Structures are given as C-alpha cells and as structure tokens.
C-alpha cells in the first residue's frame with residue numbers, strides 16, 4: 001500500500017464508516033467467547049449451513065470449473081474497472097436511470113438524503129444491504145429526520161432490538177426464538193399479545209407488521225449483488241420477497257453499490273448465480289432474484305438511482321497483493337468454515353465485514369493503521385479452510401500474512417528502541433546462523449524440562465512469550481533435540497555429524513518417544 | 520474535480536501496475552445433456568422440494584385444470600397477454616356461479632392499483648423459461664406474464680409453464696432471456712430461515728406457489 005504516483009493522488013483514499021474494529025480483536029473475542037448462548041447458536045448455524053453447502057456443491061460435476069471461471073471473471077473485472085464502470089453508466093443511464101458517484105461514506109449518505117428529500121418523503125423501506133450498513137446510512141438518515149425501515153426479517157429483529165448484525169447472511173443468529181418473541185412484543189406496536197415463539201408465527205407477525213409499510217412506501221433503498229456492465233442491469237438476490245416488494249412497489253428506488261460489484265457481461269451472471277446461492281445458503285437457488293435495468297415504463301419504480309461507492313475500495317485495489325479481496329461476492333462461506341469465527345461470532349470483528357474476508361477487507365479499505373484494524377489480520381489460524389470454500393478462490397490466508405507484514409512494518413517505522421521481539425529475532429538469527437551455535441543452545445533443553453516440573457507442562461513464560469502461555473500451556477521441551485537424536489541414530493561414515501561437533505552416540509528411538517504428552 | 524473523475528482517477532492510480540486481463544475459462548456445462556422427460560422430472564422434483572404444488576397435464580387440458588385449481592377462489596388477476604384459451608373453462612366474470620372467481624385483467628390501459636391487487640386472492644401468469652437443475656422459473660415481464668407487481672402482491676401465484684420451455688442448466692436460460700427486461704427468478708414460494716435457521720415458507724411474497732406444466 002506504499003508508493004507514490006506522479007500526477008495522481010499521492011495517498012490511497014481510505015474508507016470510513018462502520019469499517020473499524022473499535023477494540024483489539026483479542027479483547028473483543030475474549031468478551032464474546034464468554035457468551036455461551038452466542039457460541040451455541042453460532043456453532044449450530046455455521047455447521048448447518050456448512051453441511052448444506054457441501055451437499056449442494058457436491059451435486060455439480062463442474063463446481064471447480066465454475067470457481068475457475070468466477071475467479072477469472074472477477075480478476076478481469078478489476079483489471080478493466082474504469083472502462084466497465086463507464087460502460088455500465090452509459091447503459092443504465094440510456095434506460096432512464098441516474099448514476100451518482102460517492103468518494104466515501106459521508107458523500108454517499110448525503111446523496112441518498114438529498115434524493116429522499118427531493119421526493120418530500122420522510123420514510124424509506126430498505127432491503128438488506130451491506131454497503132448501506134458499511135456507510136451507516138440508517139443512522140445518518142435518522143439524524144436527518146428520515147426513518148429507514150429494515151424489511152429483511154433478521155435485519156428487522158436486529159433493528160427493533162437496537163442491536164448490530166452478527167453474521168452477514170443470518171444477521172440475527174445470535175438471538176433465539178424466545179428472545180425474538182420478546183423483542184416483537186416489546187417493539188411492534190400492533191402485535192398480537194398472544195404471539196408464540198414458533199418461527200412460523202414470528203414470521204407471520206413480521207409479515208403483518210411490514211405489509212402496510214410496503215403497500216404505501218414511496219421510496220426504497222437497496223444494495224445490489226451484481227451490476228452487469230454490457231447491459232446496465234442490476235441484481236438483488238433474496239429469499240423472503242421483501243426485496244421484490246421494495247424493488248417493485250415504490251415510485252423511487254435508490255440503490256447503493258460498491259464499484260467492485262460489476263461483472264463485464266450479462267452472460268457472466270450464469271456463473272455467479274450458480275456460485276452464490278450454493279455457497280451462501282446452501283440452496284440450489286435462492287427463492288427470489290430480481291433484475292432491473294434503469295426504468296421500465298409502467299412497471300416498477302419510475303425514479304431510479306444508483307450510487308456508486310468507493311469508500312476505500314480504490315485503496316484496496318491499489319494493494320497488488322490484497323486486491324483480490326475485492327472479488328468477494330459476500331456469500332459468507334468463509335465465515336461458516338472458519339474455526340475462529342465459529343467461536344467468536346461477527347461482533348468481535350467490529351467492522352460490517354466479519355470473518356476471514358472481513359479480516360482482510362476491513363484493513364485494506366481503511367488502511368492497516370486505522371483504529372484497531374491492525375489486530376484483524378491476526379484473527380486467524382491460517383488453516384486455509386476459507387480459501388477452499390471461497391467460490392471466487394480468494395487466497396485469504398496469503399493476504400492475511402501479507403497484511404501482518406504491513407502491520408509489523410508500520411509499527412517498526414514508529415518504534416526506535418529495539419523491542420523484545422527484535423531482540424528475540426536477533427537471538428534466533430545468531431542461533432540459526434551456525435550449527436555450533438544451535439548445538440550449544442540445545443544443551444539447554446534439559447533445563448526446560450526442569451522448569452516444566454513433574455507435570456511436564458510450562459504454564460507461564462516470561463516477557464513477550466508470556467502472551468502465548470496466557471491462553472495455552474506449553475508442553476515441556478524434549479530431553480534431546482532432533483539433531484542430537486539424528487546424530488546418535490545415523491552414524492556418519494567418519495563418525496562425526498556435521499554441525500553438532502559431537503561424535504555419534506548410541507541413541508535409541510525417536511526424540512519424542514519418551515516425552516510427556518500435550519497438556 | 521467531480522466525484523466521478525476523482526474515483527476514476529483513483530482507480531487508474533490503483534491499477535498503475537497494469538494487471539493483465541486474464542482469459543476466462545468456460546469449462547462448465549452450458550447445454551443440457553438430458554432428455555425432455557428427464558428435465559421435466561427433475562423440475563418437478565425440485566419444485567416439490569421447495570414446497571410448491573406441481574401439476575403436469577397435456578396442453579389441451581390446460582383450461583380444465585386451471586378451472587379446477589381456481590374453484591373456490593373469489594378473485595384472480597391475470598395479465599392482458601395471458602392466452603385466452605387457458606381461461607376458457609372459467610365462466611365469464613360476474614356470473615358468479617359454482618364459486619368461480621371474478622377475473623380482473625391488468626393491462627397498460629387499465630392498471631390495477633396496489634389496493635386492488637391486495638384484495639385479490641390469486642394471480643395466474645405464464646413463464647418465460649424454467650431451469651430444471653435449480654427449480655427456477657423465470658418471468659420477464661412480457662404480456663403473458665405482466666408487470667412485476669401482479670405476481671407479487673396476491674398471496675397465491677399460479678404459474679403456467681410450457682414443457683418446451685424447460686431447460687436443464689442456468690446458462691441455457693440466461694441465453695434465452697433479454698437482459699434488460701424486468702425479471703423475477705422464482706425458486707419456490709418465499710421463505711426465511713432467519714429464526715434459528717428453521718425454514719418457514721411464506722413471508723412477504725406469495726405464500727402459495729402452484730405450477731401447472733403443459734405437455
């Protein structure tokens with residue numbers, strides 16, 4: 001993310017809004033892990049969706065071919081982004097739509113507000129959209145005296161409870177049915193007091209609550225899953241029909257879409273509408289998909305707007321190692337397979353974008369130094385499950401490692417005195433630079449066993465290394481090193497093992513054979 | 520500088536390394552390997568899985584089957600381009616005998632209001648194409664399918680599909696559809712899994728989906 005360009009903006013334009021972790025991930029995760037209900041709900045949700053996904057993916061003989069196509073189409077999109085945006089704009093505009101460009105969250109919020117004001121309305125209905133969550137649109141509109149009603153069931157639950165979504169696909173996964181019933185009874189004016197906590201009854205309560213809103217709404221705000229450059233078509237993928245309501249009934253439709261959501265051509269949709277539903281909800285196809293191109297006379301909204309949002313996307317694009325994070329189609333498959341996310345939940349990541357993709361996308365969009373986002377690239381065990389699950393093959397682990405490097409570099413630039421880590425690394429440099437040095441150190445192994453005591457477990461290391469033992473025990477070091485064992489067991493022809501400086505002894509067995517087990 | 524110029528400049532700067540535009544492999548299936556019967560069977564299987572009701576009849580019996588499906592329904596709306604013969608077994612509107620429905624026609628000359636549509640019990644439309652592998656029916660707003668609103672507000676959608684319009688894989692359907700037409704792709708009745716991941720059919724869209732396939 002370094003580098004200056006001549007005659008061009010000297011610094012990446014970072015994004016703002018709900019993209020930041022406000023406390024370090026380890027701290028937030030520690031708190032969230034204490035929430036047993038959340039952990040149980042999340043474990044159930046991630047495993048259920050994961051299993052469904054595997055089943056429907058296994059059905060297709062050409063799944064990997066589709067992933068290859070999807071990945072290539074997205075890379076091609078990013079490589080030609082300016083031309084595709086202009087092509088999309090020309091097509092959408094030719095059919096009566098209006099395009100607005102927003103550099104950041106503030107500008108996008110202002111544009112949407114002025115478009116709503118121009119209609120004279122003070123209420124809007126909303127379809128679930130991550131882009132509008134990212135820019136904090138609902139809060140902004142509220143400050144401006146405009147009420148925004150979320151219409152997706154989960155978003156409605158979260159909004160009524162004045163809470164934040166915890167999963168991008170099932171935002172209210174942290175609440176169970178009885179909690180949802182309580183929220184409805186407390187917050188819905190015209191609710192039946194005899195409401196039970198049966199999901200079907202709760203869904204019906206939501207239908208009744210929103211129906212009048214839909215039928216009288218004049219303005220809707222949506223996001224978009226895909227924008228097709230060669231036709232100027234927009235797409236919204238959903239399940240409940242609230243999207244269709246918002247996209248069809250009001251006079252005015254305002255869509256907010258990140259600039260990276262384009263696909264070059266209409267026929268590319270045939271790839272992505274196979275990849276997305278199967279990766280996301282584990283369905284062969286989602287119940288409803290709506291497509292519109294500007295204005296259709298006599299059918300649907302006649303006043304149609306699209307806000308194209310940057311808000312840090314160009315900063316992510318400028319990072320050659322990290323730019324593929326923009327290929328994300330927000331399916332949430334990476335979250336559902338992530339061992340870290342499964343335990344901490346979405347709230348621990350702070351940003352609108354949680355899980356493995358959030359851990360790279362958020363710092364790429366805000367810059368690694370923004371608030372506590374530098375802790376996010378460490379919220380991973382680098383197990384690689386996210387990469388395997390990703391329908392567009394984003395190599396998330398590789399980008400995580402790259403961003404960790406960025407973080408270390410950015411900190412090194414501000415710290416002059418050598419840190420403990422620097423000293424340890426210097427020590428390691430010395431130890432590994434010469435076999436004799438290492439041999440000398442290995443003689444200290446029995447000391448470590450002494451420190452571990454009878455239970456062969458080290459519970460507390462000093463200094464910086466203490467961070468490791470704060471949440472883990474360390475098994476006692478082995479009585480001999482691999483090199484010592486090798487030297488004993490594999491006699492070199494001349495009886496001397498290079499590097500150790502010792503003659504071969506009569507060792508038996510492997511070095512681990514007699515060691516204490518893992519705590 | 521306008522926001523537009525600014526953003527396009529930022530992108531230009533971000534792509535200073537001029538990344539290559541990769542060739543796009545398209546080795547996935549783009550045409551059906553199934554017979555018409557297999558496609559029909561697969562589509563029925565998928566739709567039933569989505570909790571839709573499916574009826575397969577010879578084309579000549581379309582009107583009779585529709586009259587049967589709509590018996591006991593007080594009112595239906597149809598788009599002006601729905602084939603006339605499909606409704607020929609219904610007694611003319613207003614006669615109101617044997618529980619046959621009042622039929623309202625939505626046309627460019629006479630567009631039903633939201634309130635009128637909300638008072639109607641069912642809608643009957645045709646379909647543009649259907650994908651058997653995913654159980655998806657596509658509406659494209661042509662005269663036999665009507666405006667998007669008429670297949671959305673009534674609580675029951677009866678969709679009539681010609682068996683010849685069933686393809687197997689999505690790419691075949693995408694090739695048939697006009698991109699710029701206002702489209703709705705429907706895979707079962709509306710549903711939610713937002714409460715403890717328990718699937719509930721029927722939220723805001725039509726809670727009942729009946730599919731009548733004509734052979």
Ligand code: SF4
Pocket residue numbers: 279327328329330331332333334335357386389390391392393394
């Ligand atoms: S990174 Fe890949 S797996 Fe994760 S949400 Fe995005 S597209 Fe889905």
